[in-house]
Amino acid sequence: MHDDLALFAEEPPMAIDIAVPALEMRGIGKRFPGVLALEAVDLTLAPGKVHALMGENGAGKSTLIKILAGVYQSDAGTMRIHGRDVAIKSPRDSLRQGIKVVFQEIALIDEFSVAENIFLEGHPTDRFGTIDWRKIRTDCADLFERIGFAIDPAARTGSLPVSQQQMVEIARALAHQASIVVMDEPTSSLTPKEVKLLFTIIRRLTALGIAVLYVSHKLDEVFEIADTVTVLRDGRHISTRPIGEHTDDSLIQDMIGRRIVDLFPRQRGPAASRVALSVEGLSTRKLHDVSFEARAGEVVGFFGLMGAGRTELAKAIVGYDPIRAGTIMVDGQWMTPHNTAVGVGLGIGLLSEDRKVEGLMGELPVYQNASLASLGRFAAHGFVDAGKERQAVQTYVERFRIKTPSLFQKVKNLSGGNQQKVLLSRWLMLGLKVIVVDEPTRGIDVGAKSEIFGLIDELAGAGLAVVMMTSEMPELLGLSDRVVVLCEGRVTASMSREEATQEKILNAAIGSQGRASHEFRV
Amino acid sequence: MSFASDRLEGAPSVWRRLIARQEVAVLVCLLALLVFFSVSAENFLSTRNITNVLGQASLALIAGIGCAVVFISGEVDISIGSLLATVAVPLIVVMNDTNSLFLGISAALVVGLAVGMINGFLCAYVGLNSLIVTLGMMFVLRGGVYLYTGQRAIADEAGLDSFIALSDGRLFDVLPYSAVIAIVLLAAFAYVLRYRPFGRQVYAVGGNSEVARLAGYDVRRIKFACFVISSLLATCSGIILAARVGSAQHIAGLNFEFQVVAATVLGGVSLSGGIGSLGGMALGVLILQFLSNGLRSLDLPTEWQLVITGLIIIAAVSLDEVKRRRAHGD
Numbered sequence: 001m002h003d004d005l006a007l008f009a010e011e012p013p014m015a016i017d018i019a020v021p022a023l024e025m026r027g028i029g030k031r032f033p034g035v036l037a038l039e040a041v042d043l044t045l046a047p048g049k050v051h052a053l054m055g056e057n058g059a060g061k062s063t064l065i066k067i068l069a070g071v072y073q074s075d076a077g078t079m080r081i082h083g084r085d086v087a088i089k090s091p092r093d094s095l096r097q098g099i100k101v102v103f104q105e106i107a108l109i110d111e112f113s114v115a116e117n118i119f120l121e122g123h124p125t126d127r128f129g130t131i132d133w134r135k136i137r138t139d140c141a142d143l144f145e146r147i148g149f150a151i152d153p154a155a156r157t158g159s160l161p162v163s164q165q166q167m168v169e170i171a172r173a174l175a176h177q178a179s180i181v182v183m184d185e186p187t188s189s190l191t192p193k194e195v196k197l198l199f200t201i202i203r204r205l206t207a208l209g210i211a212v213l214y215v216s217h218k219l220d221e222v223f224e225i226a227d228t229v230t231v232l233r234d235g236r237h238i239s240t241r242p243i244g245e246h247t248d249d250s251l252i253q254d255m256i257g258r259r260i261v262d263l264f265p266r267q268r269g270p271a272a273s274r275v276a277l278s279v280e281g282l283s284t285r286k287l288h289d290v291s292f293e294a295r296a297g298e299v300v301g302f303f304g305l306m307g308a309g310r311t312e313l314a315k316a317i318v319g320y321d322p323i324r325a326g327t328i329m330v331d332g333q334w335m336t337p338h339n340t341a342v343g344v345g346l347g348i349g350l351l352s353e354d355r356k357v358e359g360l361m362g363e364l365p366v367y368q369n370a371s372l373a374s375l376g377r378f379a380a381h382g383f384v385d386a387g388k389e390r391q392a393v394q395t396y397v398e399r400f401r402i403k404t405p406s407l408f409q410k411v412k413n414l415s416g417g418n419q420q421k422v423l424l425s426r427w428l429m430l431g432l433k434v435i436v437v438d439e440p441t442r443g444i445d446v447g448a449k450s451e452i453f454g455l456i457d458e459l460a461g462a463g464l465a466v467v468m469m470t471s472e473m474p475e476l477l478g479l480s481d482r483v484v485v486l487c488e489g490r491v492t493a494s495m496s497r498e499e500a501t502q503e504k505i506l507n508a509a510i511g512s513q514g515r516a517s518h519e520f521r522v
Numbered sequence: 523m524s525f526a527s528d529r530l531e532g533a534p535s536v537w538r539r540l541i542a543r544q545e546v547a548v549l550v551c552l553l554a555l556l557v558f559f560s561v562s563a564e565n566f567l568s569t570r571n572i573t574n575v576l577g578q579a580s581l582a583l584i585a586g587i588g589c590a591v592v593f594i595s596g597e598v599d600i601s602i603g604s605l606l607a608t609v610a611v612p613l614i615v616v617m618n619d620t621n622s623l624f625l626g627i628s629a630a631l632v633v634g635l636a637v638g639m640i641n642g643f644l645c646a647y648v649g650l651n652s653l654i655v656t657l658g659m660m661f662v663l664r665g666g667v668y669l670y671t672g673q674r675a676i677a678d679e680a681g682l683d684s685f686i687a688l689s690d691g692r693l694f695d696v697l698p699y700s701a702v703i704a705i706v707l708l709a710a711f712a713y714v715l716r717y718r719p720f721g722r723q724v725y726a727v728g729g730n731s732e733v734a735r736l737a738g739y740d741v742r743r744i745k746f747a748c749f750v751i752s753s754l755l756a757t758c759s760g761i762i763l764a765a766r767v768g769s770a771q772h773i774a775g776l777n778f779e780f781q782v783v784a785a786t787v788l789g790g791v792s793l794s795g796g797i798g799s800l801g802g803m804a805l806g807v808l809i810l811q812f813l814s815n816g817l818r819s820l821d822l823p824t825e826w827q828l829v830i831t832g833l834i835i836i837a838a839v840s841l842d843e844v845k846r847r848r849a850h851g852d
Contacts, residue, residue, distance in 0.1 A: 069736065071736070090735075090738075091736045091737070091738050092738040092739075092740070095737075095738045096738075101736075103736070107732075107733045107736045107737070108733060109725070109726050109729040109730055109733055109734075109796070110729060111725065111729045111796050112722075112726070112729070116722070120726065120733075120737045121737045121738055122719075123719045129718060129719070130717045130718070131716075131717045131719060131722065133717075
């Protein structure tokens with residue numbers, strides 16, 4: 001551990017043969033129950049180059065990185081690092097091979113100091129094995145100073161704002177002798193200044209012969225920093241080309257493949273004028289003064305970057321989480337906050353982002369999962385009439401074309417798309433007026449995605465007000481009648497379907513209009 | 523939040539950091555207690571009484587180290603009370619047979635090690651809930667001791683001086699040896715938790731096991747080690763207790779685990795893992811011990827001790843919850 005900061009020395013920290021690829025992945029495949037996440041993907045990283053990995057959400061980028069990090073094991077394919085065949089079975093193997101992954105979700109211990117987190121992968125010790133705390137503090141302060149980074153090494157990590165935690169996470173990659181650095185959407189919660197700093201850091205890394213895999217879906221960043229771009233779509237390798245051969249259009253074409261309009265056939269008519277949901281001045285721990293309305297038959301799409309408060313908003317308006325201020329009216333009636341029973345009674349329900357934890361009971365059969373919220377309707381004298389119950393569920397299985405061998409199938413064995421349909425059935429059976437859907441297509445195959453879109457379209461067509469939280473631009477633009485953008489818990493833009501463009505939405509989501517820097521534009 | 527502000531981000535004053543620590547609150551609480559009893563109870567403030575209390579506290583202090591380590595790793599171990607009674611059996615039986623304290627203690631440690639390894643294997647490697655596993659182990663061990671002893675004490679017949687010294691002996695005629703052992707072990711483990719990579723790994727695993735795994739830690743092995751440490755330290759307490767009562771008793775250490783858990787939580791060690799210190803745990807033990815001792819010197823009926831101890835435990839758990847919520851920013 002004596003040369004932790006070798007990355008900033010004049011000489012490369014290790015002998016790197018420029019002619020041999022730093023990493024070669026061949027034919028990588030990975031299947032999850034119900035989802036084929038990766039199929040025969042190839043990826044080659046050259047030393048000293050920045051290789052961008054692009055694709056929409058769900059294209060398989062994260063899965064590929066997690067295989068590289070040892071979080072998942074691939075089902076098929078081979079990996080070579082600096083010309084040697086390797087098998088990565090655990091995060092420890094990955095670190096040993098000189099791979100350092102900077103995850104999008106922050107992987108730091110909240111209770112530890114910033115400095116200790118920098119050295120989390122190996123506390124520097126003296127020859128008796130005693131941790132050298134002074135070295136941890138001074139090396140961290142040194143590192144921060146060299147990269148122009150103003151954070152107190154002694155601060156408790158959990159007390160820092162998300163963007164600074166992200167920077168700590170990035171700085172951590174430098175404290176180790178990695179020859180391959182992977183960054184997963186590193187800028188998703190950074191300020192423009194921090195993004196510039198990040199790019200400086202990346203250039204120093206490549207100057208030392210380190211291979212950088214830069215995962216992003218932001219075009220401007222990729223054009224600025226990358227040498228080569230690989231695009232994934234639906235878990236497959238689509239293209240690998242030098243950045244110079246790409247234009248905005250060609251990259252988008254590779255990423256999306258189809259045009260947005262084709263993906264979302266919109267069939268419903270115009271919305272009614274009746275307001276089904278009205279939220280006024282809603283504030284919670286994470287949200288500040290959020291107001292909006294959703295009319296019957298309308299899809300209101302909420303967009304925001306990580307940590308913008310989408311899920312918090314979803315949970316607050318259905319009564320799952322407490323609120324600090326504001327009113328929520330469902331169909332003209334005042335809703336008691338923090339009380340899902342009242343919410344369901346008034347006709348508002350949540351299709352959670354996390355199906356497995358907050359939605360499904362995996363071990364129970366399809367019919368029980370679907371009927372859960374409406375058991376009262378099938379009950380007589382305190383007992384559930386199973387015949388009535390199954391009959392009702394059956395009509396939904398047919399209506400939504402839920403693919404299941406029988407009503408008695410355990411719901412965990414269904415594909416993600418069909419699980420989502422079971423959950424939708426649960427709410428529709430109850431006769432909802434407003435449905436809040438949080439990331440409705442997370443972890444769902446692209447084929448099944450368009451079916452879910454069709455369903456949401458159908459729900460709105462049937463007169464429900466749909467409030468959709470999403471981080472996927474095509475989904476947002478394709479489905480919404482109105483788009484509301486959140487940034488750090490505040491509404492930063494609200495626009496009609498006709499006014500909405502990717503650029504406007506992203507600007508509002510990054511908050512570059514209202515606050516801070518004007519020098520940076522997406 | 524501007525990036526290039528003059529003051530470094532996230533740097534609270536030393537004072538604020540200090541009062542944010544629960545150990546400080548517990549220390550204040552202990553001092554208040556000492557002052558109260560010194561004033562109100564006649565024989566409370568004497569070297570003899572204070573060192574006696576330290577001697578009595580040593581059992582909970584030693585086992586409390588293990589309890590705290592397991593808590594910090596994000597698990598629990600409530601089998602320690604039964605283990606106290608269990609290890610006394612091989613200790614006394616082997617000592618009676620061989621007249622050797624060394625062999626007796628070795629036998630006790632082997633049993634303690636085996637129990638720790640079973641707990642650790644089931645919780646860390648099989649992934650069972652540690653509360654349930656150690657609850658089961660608590661019953662198994664207690665039942666085993668009842669069966670083996672026929673619910674009669676097995677007396678120490680060897681009467682070795684070195685064994686008796688464990689309960690009667692005092693360093694420089696002042697501090698009981700058991701308290702000395704407790705202090706040495708506390709210092710050693712405080713060093714491990716702060717200055718050895720293993721100690722920091724325990725905190726990391728309890729703080730966020732997924733992050734720890736990504737950092738290349740062998741999460742299961744670390745948790746396994748914590749259970750073994752807990753059992754070995756409870757074995758030490760069991761040996762000292764056996765010396766004190768001069769026998770292996772089937773009811774030894776009954777409810778001991780709950781006193782230790784209460785003291786540990788009281789000392790600011792979080793049940794949810796990753797937070798707490800041995801210093802806090804030790805202060806928690808001392809508060810409960812001095813409370814019990816002080817109430818006795820006030821001639822309050824022992825029933826009051828139970829009630830007050832219970833209230834303090836609930837207060838401590840509430841504190842833990844408040845802390846947890848604050849950590850999550852509510």
